[in-house]
Amino acid sequence: AQSVTQLDSQVPVFEEAPVELRCNYSSSVSVYLFWYVQYPNQGLQLLLKYLSGSTLVKGINGFEAEFNKSQTSFHLRKPSVHISDTAEYFCAVVTVNTGGFKTIFGAGTRLFVKA
């Protein structure tokens, strides 16, 4: 069975500091990996995705993530955060096989950027 673990429920960080939001997954089949951001009372916005190819993926708003197959991780990073980055971040794993299309979301990490 597939699972996604976001190791930190909350991450407080000062403005302009770097940040890493951790995501680990387990799956017996090939996966696609996604990071979404959710601002209060809004839906999910895609930050970046890994489907194939280069393991370092760059997304919107200066975020990037690296797919590490041996460690089954897909950590999200940003070298310098802004107050506006305060939001909930969800890691998601997608499998597509004969059993169908399945998405599993992590529990979310609340990023709180302080001035």
Add this chain to the structure above:
Amino acid sequence: GAVVSQHPSRVICKSGTSVKIECRSLDFQATTMFWYRQFPKKSLMLMATSNEGSKATYEQGVEKDKFLINHASLTLSTLTVTSAHPEDSSFYICSARGDSGSYRREQYFGPGTRLTVT
């Protein structure tokens, strides 16, 4: 990227009434649509998956007679909360997926609907 809309964005209804939420894919054909429910400060909980023209597949614990899902066309799915009660108050999010190219490998999310039952 692909666009998915939801209507209404917010709705307040009285206990015992029914509420319909629409989810539309605006620029691609959504062969599969998903409905999620999100509780405050929680992750998304998949309620059901619907394929165009077929009955929805509900997740365990989700009452199919209470949460009616219709996916009658490739661009529209509706979720009707029947005889709503205050405990149904939540944030409902739909997403859509196509069957070709990148539309097949990811879901495109709507902006969500905030339902408040008084």
